[in-house]
Amino acid sequence: VLEVVGAVLVDLAAAALVFAALFFGLIERTMLSRLVRLDKEVQVIAGNPLESQRVSVDGKDEITSVSTNINHMIDSLGKNQQER
Numbered sequence: 001v002l003e004v005v006g007a008v009l010v011d012l013a014a015a016a017l018v019f020a021a022l023f024f025g026l027i028e029r030t031m032l033s034r035l036v037r038l039d040k041e042v043q044v045i046a047g048n049p050l051e052s053q054r055v056s057v058d059g060k061d062e063i064t065s066v067s068t069n070i071n072h073m074i075d076s077l078g079k080n081q082q083e084r
Helices: 002-047 060-084
Strands: none
Touching: 002 060
16 A cells, blocks of 8 residues: 555656656746846847837736837837927
């Protein structure tokens, strides 16, 4: 009986590790890579603010909302500069 319980616990631990690896891989692919891309795009814009560049917008989540707000901010800054 102890051998069976031990084998079940080992299998359960292995399944948990596989699930965790898949879960974190999915998070990396869907969220963190988009945040890294957004950071790089903002750094490019900050490095050359006179060009009219925008960050890419894709999806329908919080990262998309931040990207959209960054583009609106850039548009507002451009309009203020033109009005001066």
